[in-house]
Amino acid sequence: MGQQDIEPIVRADHIYLDYAQGSIRGDRISAIVEDASFTIQRGEKFVIIGPSGCGKTTLLKAIGGFLQPLRGELLLKGQPIKKPGPDRAFVFQDFEQLFAWRTVIGNIVYALQAAKRVPKNEAIEKARHYLELVQVAAAADKYPHQLSGGMKQRAALARALALEPDILLMDEPFGALDAITRNQLQLELNEIWQRTGVTIVLVTHSIQEAVFLGTRVMVMSSSPAQIREIVDTSQAEEFGSQQFDALSKHLRSQLIHHETSPERIAQLSAVE
Amino acid sequence: MSLLQPAAVKVRELPVWLRHLLFGIVFIIAWQLYVSLSGASALLIASPIATVQALFTDIGNGQLISATLISLQNLAIGMAIGIIVGLILASLSAFSRFGRDLLTLLTSVFSPLPGIAILPLTMLWFGLSPAAIIFVVVYGSIWPISANTETGFRTIGATTRMVALNLGLSRVQTVRDVFLPAALPHILSGLRLAWAFGWRTVVGAEIVFGVAGSNGGLGWYINNARYFLNPPAIFAGLVVISLLGILLDTFFQRVEQQTIVKWGMKQAH
Secondary structure: OOHHHOOEEEEEEEEOOOOOEEEEEEEEEOEEEEEEEEOOOOEEEEEEEOOOOOOOOHHHHHHHOOOOEEEEEEEEOEEOOOOOOOOOEEOOOOOOOOOOOHHHHHHHHHHHHHHOOHHHHHHHHHHHHHOOOOOOOHHOOOOOOHHHHHOHHHHHHHHHOOOOOOOOEOOOOOOOHHHHHHHHHHHHHHHHHHHHHOOEEEEOOHHHHHHHHHEEEEEEEEOOOOEEEEEOOOOOOOOOOOOHHHHHHHHHHHHHHHHHHHHHHHHHHHOO | OHHHHHHHHHHHHHHHHHHHHHHHHHHHHHHHHHHHHHOOOOOOOOOOOHHHHHHHHHHHHHHHHHHHHHHHHHHHHHHHHHHHHHHHHHHHHHHHHHHHHHHHHHHHHOOOOOHHHHHHHHHHHOOHHHHHHHHHHHHHHHHHHHHHHHHHHHHHOHHHHHHHHHOOOHHHHHHHHHHHHHHHHHHHHHHHHHHHHHHHHHHHHHHHHHHOOOOOOOHHHHHHHHOOOOHHHHHHHHHOOOOOOHHHHHHHHHHHHHHHHOOOOOOOO
């Protein structure tokens, strides 16, 4: 209730996103993301979910500063986002995101030195601290190629956290992992969030992940690429609880129902 | 059957270096036998024994040593300049359309032309000086290095690029700390090719120089041996040239071991 009084860390106001210029159809711009408006509060876990091609990754990249909105305003702490930076640290799905030529701890130390000009000794200490936090300290002196997928993602998370960013941007970070490791990391991410209070924006395909991890979940659709709904999932603490199942069901209906709605079917038949 | 099988398996199980050594010994014995038994003229072919004798003689009197050093020096200077120019061209190509067009054009025109072919030209420009040889080595190194480095830069994954941007790295940091190591497998390939071409070019150029009368280097040494009707010395020169080739290649293998193999980057592309 008091949250409405606090200035959100990210504000999107009728933004349109595309890598090219989008295309004009009649008097509408057709783009990957169309007319999106939302806010993200400090300290929350904001999850973006939607089918492939709905623009959720594009949205994340826009917050990350990799592209500018074609229209509308995208503000970070009240200012338009100009370019990428360590204040919005990314964790990608790709296992290759760590530099192969540096050890695990070397990756974090480099990031701290290069991005935040932290002196070496302090950087090493910080790196160790965050490696402990993600439970990968034992592999500090190994090279990324020697690590399992789960450990690589943990290390990437440590690197992002070590930058002590305003926002942690996560693009399907657990998507390439097996289900068991995935669940494990979801639990650990939650714990890390509770300990550090970092704002998290996470993109996922998985309904279960969205309900469990998110404090709020933004459901997106494709064709047209719009926000369908923003759902409060902060009450769904445990897998299998009533709230969890109810929210999962609701999200599922939002995501799957939409794609076979009567309007959609009419639209598809019209495109002949 | 069971008596023969264990022996056959054993030979195949021997370590690589030992198998190669055995092969080499067999080859040398065959060579010696051919020279001793075929009655070929001593002016045409030297035996292994004569070759070894020539090796000892000319190492002893310092000729082979100084020739080797001169060849290596020509190669080193030529490659050093070639590497710098090649890396600059590749960097330009990675960062601008004009650079990319320039590199493509230059490479397609010049890289089919072997270094040794422009030697007459450099001899006109620089006379019978080391500069003529070095220029040719530079020319021979630039194309493999720039082409391979450019490929290395171009095939850097989108994620790696995004990480560099995400960290807010400057252009210099990005190229030095991210692009160069990421492209290292390709850069090393380019270096290996460059040194191989360079070595062949150096020896060839020195032979041409030797014909023209100027002295220095292993190419000159073997041509000089020909002039004095000294086949064992020719063979000795060839052995040294070959050994150096193997040594330098092994050096590159070592570099690969310490870098891209250790980092799990070998065979990535």
